[in-house]
Amino acid sequence: MxxxxxxxxxxxxxxxxxxxxxxxxxxxxxxxxxxxxxxxxxxxxxxxxxxxxxxxxxxxxxxxxxxxxxxxxxxxxxxxxxxxxxxxxxxxxxxxxxxxxxxxxxxxxxxxxxxFEPRSYGFRQGLGCKDALREVDQYLKAGYCWVVDADMQSYFDTIPxxxxxxxxxxxxxxxxxxxxxxxxxxxxxxxxxxxxxxxSGSPQGAVISPLLANIYLHELDVEMREAGLVMVRYADDSVVLCRSREEAESALARMRAWVSANGLTLHPDKTHVGDCRVEGQGFEFLGYRFEAGQRWVRKKSLMSLRDKIRIKTKRNEGNSIGYVIAALNPTLKGWYGYFKHAHRFTFSSIDGFVRRRLRAILRRQKHRPGQGHCQRDHKQWPNAFFADLGLFTMHEAHILARQSR
Structure with a gap:
């Protein structure tokens, strides 16, 4: 049926x-x-x-x-x-x-x-964030570098x-x-x-809400496509990729008109047009920041990961360091699996932060004050010590991924 x-x-x-x-x-x-x-x-x-x-x-x-x-x-x-x-x-x-x-x-x-339009990726079977990001990458490489970064204000709460x-x-x-x-x-x-x-609105958390959200924005997807514009959308997060400032400004005007006519609002401070090849004019999409030819992890995503690491590596942790590492690895692997195309420096920074947190636990277990930053700690518990215990390191995973291409 x-x-x-x-x-x-x-x-x-x-x-x-x-x-x-x-x-x-x-x-x-x-x-x-x-x-x-x-x-x-x-x-x-x-x-x-x-x-x-x-x-x-x-x-x-x-x-x-x-x-x-x-x-x-x-x-x-x-x-x-x-x-x-x-x-x-x-x-x-x-x-x-x-x-x-x-x-x-x-x-x-x-x-x-x-x-539904093929460039609508949110909450659809067989499609996801990585597919949306892949399409954005393809258009950026093809020269669609003028980008409308559109943010709908409280979308799920304001759908008429x-x-x-x-x-x-x-x-x-x-x-x-x-x-x-x-x-x-x-x-x-x-x-x-x-x-x-x-x-108004459809509560986030309801099973039916993602589908209703896509139904509401489907007509916008159609309008942008029929106007010859490339809009990649994931739920209420969307970007329009253009070849010139004029095309981008026209796309934003078209989007504003549709949004207003349909009882929604674009966030005045988070919606803008920019040339993402220029530093300071980049855009954020699905956890990444695209700017000056690079793809970076946005600050909020990094802060969120660090908060999760802190929760799993409290200095008063009573379990063995091997237990802590085993509990931490799924978080690190999951995050890397999504952000593995970010700049390589990001991974070294996170790896260092994780090891400092682990050294602080070891110091506490030996009744020594401090946060695991000193050279003595590094000598007593070198990187190889944590590798032998099975700690997942993003930098190593990134190197292996590049070698296997």
């Missing part, structure tokens, strides 16, 4: 979809995705583990509620997670609602995926509900599905003892 949806007539509208969402097999597939992603409990305090214990009963209840129209999602629990120097709100739906959202996404995503529902309705005519989407958009938000209904 789900595979058949992908062969839908382009430009057509879809009817009779709510029965696909409520099917036990669809809800079962949705549950598998929710279980795989785990995550915290919602306002009802039902954990993924508890849902698993009564899975068949809960899925049957959801199927019946969807069929008879009595299904109503519970409020979203709001929490805050660190973002730079501030915090970002995150909505945590109840597990039952995550299952329904996953089932809904399974049914309607193929309809829109059939239409009526406009979003209209865009979904351009492809879907099933009132049950449209009503379900609307109910998810209008889910009350609970924070501490406060409860309110959002007037």
């Amino acid at each position: 789900l595979a058949a949806l992908q062969t839908g007539v382009k430009g057509g509208k879809w009817h009779s979809l709510i029965d696909k969402v409520s099917r036990p097999e669809t809800l079962g597939l949705g549950w598998i995705q929710v279980e795989r992603n785990a995550g915290a409990a919602g306002v009802d305090r039902m954990s993924v583990e508890r849902f698993a214990q009564g899975r068949d009963c809960y899925l049957a209840e959801l199927a019946q509620a969807l069929r008879d129209g009595s299904y109503r999602p519970q409020p979203v629990r709001r929490v805050y997670i660190p973002k730079g120097k501030g915090q970002r709100p995150l909505g945590i739906p109840a597990v039952k609602d995550r299952v329904v959202q996953a089932a809904l996404k399974l049914v309607i995503e193929p309809i829109f995926e059939h239409e 509900h009526a406009s979003l529902l209209a865009k979904v309705g351009n492809r879907i005519a099933d009132g049950g599905v449209l009503g379900l989407v609307q109910r998810f958009l209008k889910q009350d938000i609970m924070e501490d003892m406060k409860r309110w209904t959002p007037m």
Whole structure:
């Protein structure tokens, strides 16, 4: 059933979809995705583990509620997670609602995926950040060095509900599905003892939100392509690559007009046009900074990694240094796997920071004050000492990668 949806007539509208969402097999597939992603409990305090214990009963209840129209999602629990120097709100739906959202996404995503532009990379199966960065690299090398760095202000929180529902309705005519989407958009938000209904936006953390975000910006993707412009987008993070200042200024004006007409806002301080070949006129995209012919890791990404390293290498760490290294390596390998195309000096700097943190632990374990910076520490615990314990070093990984090309 789900595979058949992908062969839908382009430009057509879809009817009779709510029965696909409520099917036990669809809800079962949705549950598998929710279980795989785990995550915290919602306002009802039902954990993924508890849902698993009564899975068949809960899925049957959801199927019946969807069929008879009595299904109503519970409020979203709001929490805050660190973002730079501030915090970002995150909505945590109840597990039952995550299952329904996953089932809904399974049914309607193929309809829109059939239409999405090839330069839209965010939250799409088989595509990711590395693909978007690869395309940006290709156009920069081809001379598209005038870049519009566009930042949408609080995008997920400001998507107009009526406009979003209209865009979904351009492809879907099933009132049950449209009503379900609307109910998810209008889910009350609970924070501490406060409860309110959002007037705009789609909560980050909801299963359906990434798809809805892509649906809303799809028309912008189409407009830019039809204007002959190269826009690479990952969710609300996008860059337009141009061959001249005039083309870039025109692209920015076109984008401003579309964004304004669709109830959104470009961040006044984070949106600009520049020649990325010139120092000081670079742009940031998906964790990297492109400037003066180089690709650097942006400062925020470096700071975030250092914070993670600090957490895993506290000086009062009671475990053996081998245990600390084993716990730290996955973080280092994962970060390197994404940023391996950055400037080589970045890796040496991080490796040095890691070893200093480890030496500080060893000093503490020997009841010696200090932070692992002195020459004596380096002689007592040289780089080879940590290599023998299996410490992953980015500089060595970078050298091996270059040699294998």
